[in-house]
Amino acid sequence: MTSAAELTAYKMFVNGEWVDAASHRSFDSLNPYTGRAWATIPDGQDEDVDRAIKAARAALDNPAWKGMAPAARGQLMRRFGDLLRDNAERLAGVDSRDNGKLIREMLGQAKALPGYYYYYAGLADKIMGETIPLDKTSVFNYTLREPVGVVGIITPWNSPLLILSFSLAAVLAAGNTVVIKPSEHASASTLEFAGLVKEAGFPPGVVNVVTGFGKTAGTALVSHPLVRKVVFTGGTEVGKVVGQQAAANVTPVLLELGGKSPNIVFNDAHVPNAVNGCIAGIFAAGGQTCLAGSRLFLHESIHDEFVERLVERVKSIRLGDPSKMESEMGPLSTMDQLRKVERFVEGALKDGATLLYGGRRPEDPALGQGWFFMPTIFDGVVNDSHLAQEEVFGPVLAVLTFREEEEVIALANRTRYGLAAGIWTNDIRRAHRVARDLEAGTVWINTYRALSYASPFGGYKQSGYGREMGLDALREFTQAKSVWVELADTVPDPVTIR
Ligand code: NAD
Numbered sequence: 365m366t367s368a369a370e371l372t373a374y375k376m377f378v379n380g381e382w383v384d385a386a387s388h389r390s391f392d393s394l395n396p397y398t399g400r401a402w403a404t405i406p407d408g409q410d411e412d413v414d415r416a417i418k419a420a421r422a423a424l425d426n427p428a429w430k431g432m433a434p435a436a437r438g439q440l441m442r443r444f445g446d447l448l449r450d451n452a453e454r455l456a457g458v459d460s461r462d463n464g465k466l467i468r469e470m471l472g473q474a475k476a477l478p479g480y481y482y483y484y485a486g487l488a489d490k491i492m493g494e495t496i497p498l499d500k501t502s503v504f505n506y507t508l509r510e511p512v513g514v515v516g517i518i519t520p521w522n523s524p525l526l527i528l529s530f531s532l533a534a535v536l537a538a539g540n541t542v543v544i545k546p547s548e549h550a551s552a553s554t555l556e557f558a559g560l561v562k563e564a565g566f567p568p569g570v571v572n573v574v575t576g577f578g579k580t581a582g583t584a585l586v587s588h589p590l591v592r593k594v595v596f597t598g599g600t601e602v603g604k605v606v607g608q609q610a611a612a613n614v615t616p617v618l619l620e621l622g623g624k625s626p627n628i629v630f631n632d633a634h635v636p637n638a639v640n641g642c643i644a645g646i647f648a649a650g651g652q653t654c655l656a657g658s659r660l661f662l663h664e665s666i667h668d669e670f671v672e673r674l675v676e677r678v679k680s681i682r683l684g685d686p687s688k689m690e691s692e693m694g695p696l697s698t699m700d701q702l703r704k705v706e707r708f709v710e711g712a713l714k715d716g717a718t719l720l721y722g723g724r725r726p727e728d729p730a731l732g733q734g735w736f737f738m739p740t741i742f743d744g745v746v747n748d749s750h751l752a753q754e755e756v757f758g759p760v761l762a763v764l765t766f767r768e769e770e771e772v773i774a775l776a777n778r779t780r781y782g783l784a785a786g787i788w789t790n791d792i793r794r795a796h797r798v799a800r801d802l803e804a805g806t807v808w809i810n811t812y813r814a815l816s817y818a819s820p821f822g823g824y825k826q827s828g829y830g831r832e833m834g835l836d837a838l839r840e841f842t843q844a845k846s847v848w849v850e851l852a853d854t855v856p857d858p859v860t861i862r
Contacts, residue, residue, distance in 0.1 A: 396464025782824025
C-alpha cells in the first residue's frame with residue numbers, strides 16, 4: 365500500500381485559484397502499471413461545478429477578456445503554446461503514469477499540443493462576419509460572429525490533453541470561457557495544464573478545471589443553464605445521456621463518441637505498409653483509441669499472406685513498463701476495462717471466431733501487477749457478430765474477408781458507428797471511389813491514425829456530430845448575429861411585414 369503522505373495531492377482550478385472540493389472529499393488516482401494509487405484528486409460535486417461555471421460566466425463580461433483585442437488573444441495563446449512546448453516531457457510523464465499509455469505515445473501527443481494553440485492563435489483575429497446583399501435594397505444587413513459563452517468540455521482518460529486541445533484552442537480563439545471536467549481515471553495532466561494557463565496569464569475564470577465523477581460533476585456541468593455549449597468526448601451510450609441532459613436547457617452539444625472503424629486492404633495494396641498501418645490502427649495504443657481500426661477487411665486473395673505477416677509482427681510487440689521508451693504496448697487503463705476485454709474474447713470464441721494470437725493476459729512475471737492483455741487477433745469473424753459490431757477499446761482485432769469492392773463498402777458501412785476508416789490500395793480511382801462511399805468522418809488512404817489541427821474531425825452516425833479542428837471548429841464555438849440597418853428616411857407601413 366502507498367501511504368497517504370507519498371501521494372501527490374492535487375487541487376482543482378477555479379477562477380484562477382487552486383481549491384479543494386467544497387466537501388473536502390477526494391479520490392485516489394491509480395497507476396495502471398503498478399495498480400497502486402499515486403495521487404489524490406478533489407471529488408467535485410454540484411456546488412464546485414456551479415462555482416466554476418459562475419466564474420466562467422463572470423469572466424465573459426470581464427473587460428480583461430471581453431475587451432481584449434483578438435490579436436492580443438492570439439498573442440496570449442501563443443505564449444501558452446510556448447509553455448506547453450517547454451513542459452511537454454513533464455505533461456507526458458504525468459499522463460503515462462495516470463492512464464498507463466506508452467510514454468512514446470504520450471510524448472508524441474504532448475509535443476503536438478503547441479501546434480493547436482499556434483494555429484488558432486493565428487485565427488483569433490480572423491473571425492469575421494459578412495455583409496449580406498439582401499433582397500430589401502433599403503436595408504444594410506451584416507453579421508457579427510460572437511462567442512457562444514460558457515463552454516463545458518468533458519474529456520475521456522485515453523488522451524486527456526490532446527482531446528481537450530481538439531476543442532479548447534478554438535474555444536479560446538473565439539473568445540469563449542470554459543469549464544473542463546477531465547475523466548476521473550486521468551485528471552492529473554489537466555490540472556498540470558491548468559498551472560500553465562495561470563502562468564501564461566489568462567484572466568481568472570477564462571479556463572476552469574473541476575475534477576470528479578461523470579454521474580456527479582459531469583451531470584452538473586451538462587445540466588447547468590449557464591453553459592451554452594457542451595463538448596463531450598467519450599462512449600456512445602454516455603454521449604446519448606449527455607445529449608438528453610443538455611436538451612433540457614436547449615444547450616447544443618458537440619459529441620465525439622466511439623467507433624468500430626474498418627481498415628480495408630485490397631489485393632493491389634503494398635502488403636508490408638498495410639500490415640504496419642493495421643498494427644498502428646489497433647495495437648499502437650493497446651486499442652484504447654476511438655480511432656482503432658478494429659475491423660480488418662482483407663481481400664480473400666491476400667488473406668493468408670497478410671495474416672501470416674501480421675501475426676509474425678504482432679508476436680514481436682514488446683509489452684512493458686509504459687514509462688520506458690522501448691515498450692511497444694502498455695497495460696489497459698483500468699481493471700474493469702481488462703475484464704471487459706476478456707468478456708469480448710469469450711464471446712468471440714463462442715461465436716465461432718478463430719483465435720490466431722493472444723486472447724489472454726500475458727504470463728511474463730516482469731509485467732508485475734499491471735493490467736496487461738496480449739495483442740489479440742481473431743480470424744473468420746462475421747460482420748454481424750458482437751466482436752465486429754461493438755467497440756472493445758482494447759487490443760483485439762477482428763479479421764474479415766471480402767471479394768468485391770461493393771461488397772466491402774456495404775460490410776464496412778454496416779455498423780452504427782462512423783468515426784474513421786482506412787483504405788489500402790494502389791488504384792487511385794478505387795481509392796477515391798471507396799473514400800467517397802464510406803460512411804465515416806475521417807478516411808485515410810494508404811495511412812492510418814493521422815490527425816492535424818488544420819483538418820476537421822468528427823463522427824458520422826452514432827460516432828457523434830459536430831466538428832473539432834480546422835476552420836469548421838470556429839463555427840462550432842461562435843454564433844452569428846444578424847444586424848439590420850434601415851437606410852431609408854421613412855419607416856414604411858407598420859402593418860405589413862417587411
Ligand atoms: P466515458 O464515456 O466513460 O467517460 C468520458 C467522460 O464522460 C469522463 O470524463 C466521465 O467522467 C464523463 N461522464 C461519464 N458519465 C457522464 C454523465 N452521465 N454525464 C456527464 N459526463 C459523464 O468514456 P471513457 O471510458 O473515458 O473513454 C472511452 C470512450 O471514449 C470510448 O468509447 C472512445 O471511443 C471514446 N472516445 C472518443 C473519441 C472521439 O474523438 N470520438 C476520442 C477518445 C475517446
